[in-house]
Amino acid sequence: MREIKSKVQFNNEVARDTYLMGLKVEDEEFLAEPGQFVMLRLSQATDPLLRRPFSICGTTRKNTILILYRVVGRGTFLMAAMLPGAELSILGPLGKGFRLPDPGQRTFLVAGGIGVAPLLFLASRITKHSPRLLIGYRSQNEIIDISGFDLGGVEIVLATEDGSTGYHGVVTDLLASELNRLGGAPSVVCTCGPPAMMQKVSEICLKQGIPCQVSLEAAMACGVGACLGCAVRNASATDGSYYHVCKDGPVFDAMMIEWESL
Numbered sequence: 001m002r003e004i005k006s007k008v009q010f011n012n013e014v015a016r017d018t019y020l021m022g023l024k025v026e027d028e029e030f031l032a033e034p035g036q037f038v039m040l041r042l043s044q045a046t047d048p049l050l051r052r053p054f055s056i057c058g059t060t061r062k063n064t065i066l067i068l069y070r071v072v073g074r075g076t077f078l079m080a081a082m083l084p085g086a087e088l089s090i091l092g093p094l095g096k097g098f099r100l101p102d103p104g105q106r107t108f109l110v111a112g113g114i115g116v117a118p119l120l121f122l123a124s125r126i127t128k129h130s131p132r133l134l135i136g137y138r139s140q141n142e143i144i145d146i147s148g149f150d151l152g153g154v155e156i157v158l159a160t161e162d163g164s165t166g167y168h169g170v171v172t173d174l175l176a177s178e179l180n181r182l183g184g185a186p187s188v189v190c191t192c193g194p195p196a197m198m199q200k201v202s203e204i205c206l207k208q209g210i211p212c213q214v215s216l217e218a219a220m221a222c223g224v225g226a227c228l229g230c231a232v233r234n235a236s237a238t239d240g241s242y243y244h245v246c247k248d249g250p251v252f253d254a255m256m257i258e259w260e261s262l
């Protein structure tokens with residue numbers, strides 16, 4: 001992990017309030033694993049003071065880091081206004097990423113909305129496994145344009161809660177029906193999205209004895225294990241001990257997390 005200088009190469013709107021940013025790293029090679037994240041300094045001034053965490057959504061051969069983000073507050077508002085050529089300081093890559101599935105395992109990647117970001121990186125690394133990427137949205141007007149990603153070999157299935165496109169219902173029901181259809185074939189699931197969605201995915205997997213990895217989010221001040229601000233409760237410890245999402249994660253085995261504490 002180190003501080004790296006980058007320049008915005010592009011910053012394109014890919015859905016309402018959602019952008020794909022390409023950050024070109026000059027002078028040095030940027031190597032990252034799916035599931036790792038970066039901390040971005042979004043202002044040269046003091047507002048916002050703290051860096052913001054973002055999953056690495058991909059890397060290109062031309063040493064460009066892809067960030068898929070949704071505008072939710074001051075930092076991401078500033079980010080959305082950045083033009084090509086703007087300089088941005090990156091801290092990373094940070095954290096522990098996904099364990100890559102074995103080639104023989106049927107792999108389901110289950111995303112809730114913007115949670116698709118780290119799963120796109122993972123999907124691009126395991127295209128030979130023919131993973132199924134299930135993405136859930138509330139409605140079709142939220143669908144993120146991912147046509148710019150090289151995902152040949154990845155089967156993408158959409159679910160919308162209002163039924164406006166794809167499977168009619170929540171993405172966790174779509175996962176359950178796909179797993180039932182497979183009838184117990186060896187599978188593995190990786191997921192990222194709202195905590196309630198990931199908890200449901202982990203319950204479905206637990207019932208069927210399917211390994212499940214979850215990519216968690218938490219408020220982060222430092223991103224490197226120093227401030228202890230990103231704690232989540234460890235499910236197996238009786239002494240109430242904690243993991244730190246930035247250092248021990250953000251990717252965890254679903255069984256490691258005490259979901260009720262999130």
Ligand SMILES: Cc1cc2nc3c(=O)[nH]c(=O)nc-3n(C[C@H](O)[C@H](O)[C@H](O)COP(=O)(O)OP(=O)(O)OC[C@H]3O[C@@H](n4cnc5c(N)ncnc54)[C@H](O)[C@@H]3O)c2cc1C
Nearest residue numbers: 052053054055068069070072073074075076117217218250
């Ligand atoms: C490991 C990790 C990876 C992440 N990857 C991505 C990513 O790939 N794409 C992306 O868009 N976001 C991602 N996030 C979330 C992102 O860090 C926040 O959206 C961002 O920090 C918000 O900054 P802000 O200054 O715009 O908003 P703030 O001013 O900090 O917050 C504005 C409002 O948004 C809420 N908010 C802040 N963070 C989140 C959040 N994580 N989820 C929901 N609401 C939030 C706040 O409670 C507040 O109400 C990730 C977070 C973590 C911890």
Ligand code: FES
Nearest residue numbers: 223225227228246
């Ligand atoms: S963000 Fe500081 S310890 Fe995790």
